[in-house]
Amino acid sequence: MLRRTVTKLALSAPLLAATGRGALAQDASTISGGFDVGPGGMPGNFNPMTATAGFTWLSLYLEPLVIYDAKLEAVVGALASTYQVSPDQTAYTFRLADARWHDGQAFTSADVRFTIELAKNAASGSNFAARLAAITAVETPDAHTAVLKLSAPNAALLDTLTKVMMLPAHALSAIPTADLPRHAWWSTTPIGTGPFKFNRYVNGQYVALVANPDYRGGKPKVDRVVNRYFENTAGAVAALRSGEIQFSYVESDDVATFQNNPAFRIIEGNSYVVNYLGFNQEVPVWKDVRVRRAVMHAIDRAAIIKSLYGGAALPADCGYVSPALVPPGIDAYAHDPARAKALLAEAGWAQINGSKPITLLTYYNTPLAANVMAAIQAMLAEVGINVVPRIVDVPTYNSIVYAATPDWNSFAMVYAGLQNGPDPSIINIGLNEKQLPPAGANIMRVRMPKLTAAFDAALGETDGSKRAQRYQDVCRVMNADLPWGTLWVTSRYGVASTRLKDFTWIPAPAGGPYEAHPERWALAR
Amino acid sequence: MPRTLRYTARRLLAGAAMLLALSALVFLLLRAAPGDPVDAYVNPSVAMSPQDMAMLRERLGLDRPLPVQYFAWLRQAVTGDLGFSLQGTGEAVLPLVLSRLGPTMLLMASGLLLAIGLGIAGGVVGAVRRNGAADLSLSVIAFLGISSPAFLTALLGLYLFSVRLRIAPSGGMLTAGAAFSLTDLLAHLALPALLLSIGHTALIMRYTRASMLEVLNQDYVRTARAKGAREFSVIARHALRNALLPVVTLIGSTIGVAIGGAVFIESVFNWPGMGLLMVTAVRARDYPVIMGAALIIGGFVILLNLLTDLAYAVIDPRIKVG
């Protein structure tokens, strides 16, 4: 004991001298966190129109018209206090809340029109342009009412609108649209209507917000929120454990570090990303559905989920796992190597491919993903399918699967994920025949008329009460015809200090946004 | 000194040509890498249609022929405009890269200074107590330092000092959101600099030891000893000064490399230097940042080489330049 103390002192002396004690002390009214760590984050990006993620942070100072509730089940009002959809679903009327921009000016329907028109305009760098294309006009009968007119019903419009952050017309209309994407305004003096105000961004290090005392939902409980950037999750975990930050996303294999520790609360949530083995339909080996079924039976999903994911994943028998979207009685593809071998023999696998290596391409490069790939490779090898994992970075992956003249064998099989919620229509882009590149992201070149018909029926369904039924049909077709070998939907984790009170965070895809009520977050002494 | 001036001018001109070649080489290397900035921007699990991606490429000018893109970049670069980063909110490259140069140099300089101090001391002890217990243990430590991968020592250091002992901050250069203070900076600097110095210390220690051993055998040292000079003064005054010459050359050669940053330490400790900038830029295929950084670092290396050569000529009149 004595020796340990002595060593500790000896080691700490030079560092302590430099530390000067005060530097590590925490300010009671500042919440620090790694809000852009993990797949929901997009560090360094402050332009909500080019953001593909990072909405957890952006929604602390910017607000959309409508927002998901904190369970991601319903779309509720945010800057719009209420909204109505016309019976033919071509007019959306928003009653605006009585809100003020951070510079004191009133938020009005003119801002709504400005923002929607900007977001529709691809020249502004907006990646919502295609998704908002159905909007033909934004009418502003008075300062507190905005009406969106659509050329045709669009079931996904509200989902899209949750990500369209309202922007101040008076601050931005003077800037030429083409200069907007990289304008300094975003990272220096942006204003929103949210509970916190933008304060300071230090490149590569952190970004700080201060409380907006005039927030319509009440004055925030803390004075400041600081978002620290971490290149490496090990750094975020270290900062969390040493008490420097009070919150961060953590990888699932790091969660065990915080278990049974009273100082931390583990937040688990649905990733809304379905992981699958993609069968490239341009590669002849997957043509026979019996081969695809054999792959499903060969992989012991239950064992992988139990041991590698620590139970924190749901097996996916189609693109969805939510009970409302999965019809009863579909095939659960139990682990059955004998059945898999029989199916392969029936299909004539020895002639189709035999033991020739098949590339299994993935962009997942965490140590956990490497373990999953190793397990899948071993399980498939057991039934006689020889896959060779190839782990690449995201740009390389995209350049392979989106190539203008693709080399099919370089991605004969992929291990990938696609967002499947909260709006179930979102996986259409990866499976509908109409979404074959370049129109969409059907990178596995799935051409299955039954599946396309099922998706089209679901997308065209205007009766909200029947929509879930339609997606059950999609699920049934996916389960029977196996355009993908669907694997599982994993959980994602955040870890918060128990000093954080009334703190709401969920691992929403792209970071949300959702009703987090940051004005209520508080920090106990 | 017209001769020196002419030489300097010629070297500067050659340096400019070198930079031009460098930029072309980096450009070609970058375009040979699979995936472009748009491929890096699209998250595979939140799919985007190739049509939309094509639109983005058009907006960024990535659809133009390669020579056109290169000369467009070059035309801007000669006017001092290195373009904008393609990540985040698109900062201007020149100030971005320059803002990362300072932290990198601070980290490198402190790491190197620590290494020089520790390395020379260890090397002298090793040479004086040749094959003794101190020498052997120092040798083992030095070899351990040379043979440990930087990322592992960084991860271990982070875990030990920050998580377990809680005597060092877990990364960054300053406490986020706090006002600047020197003690704060030093607290954040101490651990990464210490870890960075491990490899250099080991190397300098080995070189100092070898060169000390040689010097200690020289006649003038023996003479000094024979004249009854105290051992300490022999070592400090006679031996060390001469032994350090090759060590100085070694240190000089590492400085050029050092400007590039320490990728592993910087990414584990989130030190906002060139190494961290490069890792994120390459991952995002951020062409303008990589080109700009290569140009600026290359320029520094060329200037440094020129200054070294000129300094040699000033110090040692026997060396003639030109």
Added chain:
Amino acid sequence: MAAPKRSAGPTRRALQRFVRNRAALAGLALLVPLLLLVASYPLWLSYGPNSVDLLARNAPPGMRHLLGTDGVGRDVLARLMQGGRTSLTVASLSVSISLAIGFLVGALAAFGGRWSDAASMRFVDLAMTLPPVILLLVLASITGTGLWPTVWVIALLSWPVLARMVRARLLEVRERDFVVAARGMGAGVFHLLFRHGLPNSVDILVVYATLQIANAILLEAGLSFLGLGIPPPEASWGNMMNAAQSTVVLEHYVWLWMCPGAALVLAVLAINFVGDGLRDAFDPRSGLN
């Protein structure tokens, strides 16, 4: 620095000096068994490096698995041995390639005449001006992951220094009588390179090779950390240590990173000792001590 004359004397003396160097011998005593173990492991180990056993994950070292198992129940000893094969293969291949490039460029510069000298030296300058960080990262993203790409990245990163050393040595050799005579008689570049260039720079090459092998093993480990290098499930010492990025592994499953770490340190240590011994043996000045 005088080059060794082409007689048996210096070589034998170098060998004698090497044999008398205790550190170098210790290095060899470490290295040879290590190489034998790595080469022969399928003969004495019943586990394969990629045989997954989800029921025996993260088992600590014990009787069944001498060095424990990893996150998917693979035997760490088997992966350590296979990883040794990979890492040492990558290291020796990349060093061979950079030796070849470095020697050829250096020798061509020295023997090839004014223009080829200027051209190749400017090329070396260019390669050395290019920040190694950029070269490393960009090159690695071009070549992608895998054994050969990693070999090429490491090789292309390390040849310029050698080229300079070889050139410096051979410029001196070029002016010696027998080389001048050979050139006068119209000997081809090939003859000059391999009859006069190679024997006269062999000491540089040997020392460089041993030191660079250690560097290459470290570089491979670093590439793995950045998600480049040798991708899993293929084992290499570098990607095995990469598991330490997970705090749980770093803290609780220490054998997962300590074993490859120790193997790497031992190998690098041994190669360094041998390399130092070779340098001392070839360096005529060390005879004074």
